[in-house]
Amino acid sequence: MSSAPSAPSAPPAGSRREVDLARVKPYADHLGDGIVQLSFTLPVPYGLAARKAAQELAAKMGLEHPEVVHYQGLTEGYTYFVMFGECVHTVDYASLSGDGFDVEYMSEEEIETFAREHIGRPIVVVGAATGTDTHSVGIDAMLNLKGFHGHHGLEGYKAFTTYNLGSQVPNSVLVAKAIDLHADAILVSQTVTQQNLHIANLTELVEIVEAESARKQLILTCGGPRVSNELAKELGYDAGFSKGTYPHHVASFIVRELAARIAERGAVDPATAGAGDPTERGAVDPATAGAGDPPGAGNA
Amino acid sequence: MASDSFGPLTELLASTRRLALVGLAKNTGKTETLAAILAEHATAGRLVGVTSIGRDGEEHDVIDARIDKPRVHLQKGGLVASTGALLRASGVAHERLVQTGVRTPLGEVVIARLSEPGIVEVAGPSAAADVRAVSEAMAELGAEQVLIDGAIDRRAASSPAVADGLVMATGAVLGEEIEQVVAATANAVDLVRLPRAADPDPQECVALTRGLVLNADPAQIAALLGEHPRASTFLVEGALGERFLEGLLGARRERAARQLRIVVGDPTKVFLSRRGPSWYARQGISIEVLRTIELKAITVNPVAPQSHRFDSRQLRELIAVAVAEVPILDVLDASYFALAK
Numbered sequence: 204m205s206s207a208p209s210a211p212s213a214p215p216a217g218s219r220r221e222v223d224l225a226r227v228k229p230y231a232d233h234l235g236d237g238i239v240q241l242s243f244t245l246p247v248p249y250g251l252a253a254r255k256a257a258q259e260l261a262a263k264m265g266l267e268h269p270e271v272v273h274y275q276g277l278t279e280g281y282t283y284f285v286m287f288g289e290c291v292h293t294v295d296y297a298s299l300s301g302d303g304f305d306v307e308y309m310s311e312e313e314i315e316t317f318a319r320e321h322i323g324r325p326i327v328v329v330g331a332a333t334g335t336d337t338h339s340v341g342i343d344a345m346l347n348l349k350g351f352h353g354h355h356g357l358e359g360y361k362a363f364t365t366y367n368l369g370s371q372v373p374n375s376v377l378v379a380k381a382i383d384l385h386a387d388a389i390l391v392s393q394t395v396t397q398q399n400l401h402i403a404n405l406t407e408l409v410e411i412v413e414a415e416s417a418r419k420q421l422i423l424t425c426g427g428p429r430v431s432n433e434l435a436k437e438l439g440y441d442a443g444f445s446k447g448t449y450p451h452h453v454a455s456f457i458v459r460e461l462a463a464r465i466a467e468r469g470a471v472d473p474a475t476a477g478a479g480d481p482t483e484r485g486a487v488d489p490a491t492a493g494a495g496d497p498p499g500a501g502n503a
Numbered sequence: 504m505a506s507d508s509f510g511p512l513t514e515l516l517a518s519t520r521r522l523a524l525v526g527l528a529k530n531t532g533k534t535e536t537l538a539a540i541l542a543e544h545a546t547a548g549r550l551v552g553v554t555s556i557g558r559d560g561e562e563h564d565v566i567d568a569r570i571d572k573p574r575v576h577l578q579k580g581g582l583v584a585s586t587g588a589l590l591r592a593s594g595v596a597h598e599r600l601v602q603t604g605v606r607t608p609l610g611e612v613v614i615a616r617l618s619e620p621g622i623v624e625v626a627g628p629s630a631a632a633d634v635r636a637v638s639e640a641m642a643e644l645g646a647e648q649v650l651i652d653g654a655i656d657r658r659a660a661s662s663p664a665v666a667d668g669l670v671m672a673t674g675a676v677l678g679e680e681i682e683q684v685v686a687a688t689a690n691a692v693d694l695v696r697l698p699r700a701a702d703p704d705p706q707e708c709v710a711l712t713r714g715l716v717l718n719a720d721p722a723q724i725a726a727l728l729g730e731h732p733r734a735s736t737f738l739v740e741g742a743l744g745e746r747f748l749e750g751l752l753g754a755r756r757e758r759a760a761r762q763l764r765i766v767v768g769d770p771t772k773v774f775l776s777r778r779g780p781s782w783y784a785r786q787g788i789s790i791e792v793l794r795t796i797e798l799k800a801i802t803v804n805p806v807a808p809q810s811h812r813f814d815s816r817q818l819r820e821l822i823a824v825a826v827a828e829v830p831i832l833d834v835l836d837a838s839y840f841a842l843a844k
Contacts, residue, residue: 375716375718376718378717383714409629410658410771413631414774415713415741415742418630418659419633432609435608438629443608460606
């Protein structure tokens, strides 16, 4: 996820065609061929009629020259297909990336350096799985030192002071803790999505933050298997993180957003410009912040 | 209110400079209501501004992709708050007037004026303070009215600190039985129309700390009542939730039950999902507000997508019985087309 996708079987140097980023199409064998691969199952028995049905369906999806490259019976009355087809549409990647849509992910070292230079004090992050959600795996992966997949969580960064409240935390308790700690960011995880329970929970949290007049002071981020930036916008969050997210993705977003807010506040009121508000949190030497915290302090 | 005693929406809303539209759930027809208001303004040649705390006019629902959403048609000269990418994707010619500096997960919000009529996706700021600032900016740029569309069932933008009036959208999606829909709507209206608190007597009035109310620890609540045996009014600055009210009921039972009054800033700070304000009133806890919300109208969607539907007229009449003194409309019903003519 973090590493740039390497170009498949790169052609010899010099022969590569320039990509038109305003008109991007899927790539398979050569640039602009538009070929996509898709797989699906139809509830029909294996046979030539099934194959034809899949082809017609792919054509209805708008794919040209749909081709079944593999199909097999799954069980009585079900057939699985792998297909190729040509997508005729293009997307304007250039304008999307030019509109602040993209968050450039930083490495852990880059995040530490960025935070030291632009924020200069520990960034306080409070996280929980709220409401009836008993799953703490997502919030643990992002916050706890152990992290996952070889990427350690925010607790392991010098730049962050983290508080993981665990699971089944009422939204109001999470907000109370965040206000109490003068948190910079809330990270809320929602794994259970039956009957859109995650929507109700996430909505209530942001409404409580608004009711406490704390929305502008808090960076609100949410994560979970069915969370996206589109959903985050709909719900009123600053960012939404889905599957494939590593702690440094979340950290990149938080440090950039906080630095931008500090710069804005500084622009409005020069008296409080600079490294946050040292009087409120107790002045912290950025060089030793986080590293010297007693064990447990970062993971209440 | 009987449907022959009032005019179309724009007439009901004529004095409202900043109007919030709030749905009691998804698919209660909030965006249809917005579209109807916009169409009436367009016919009358009035220039208005539109912003949304979520997204509006997207082709498919972000939570249930099977549901096609109504599109938002704006006239030439209309103002819209949205992200640069969404405006560009709309293909409608427009002029960017203000870079707001408000960042959303879909990009920075800009205020634009349409150079031609068209369909745009609206995605303005989400935070109430930003919504207020963007609404003010659109009013200064010449919008006669600013329409603030809500998202899902979010209420923050209907706060009197942000909007001057509210249109509430309700619908069949709230319950499979029509009575459930009527009861849920009545509860929501009770909440929106919480009474203004008369000047509390400072002698009997106790301001509560945020932590006490948010954490709602039963022992702390009991201690509070013990410390203030004569107090009858408690002031809550931030959010008032069910857990705190339940804690209060429990603690009060242990000491001789006394009438209590809880005063909050405005109705958007009160969070009740299981029981409405009237239930708490019957238990001896009245909830009052410092600033009220002006409920201008209720619109109904008698259809629950992918599920069931009710008769529009019956639904409106039942809600009118349960909820007094507010016009109830179905903007997609023939009865409304007759009004709007």
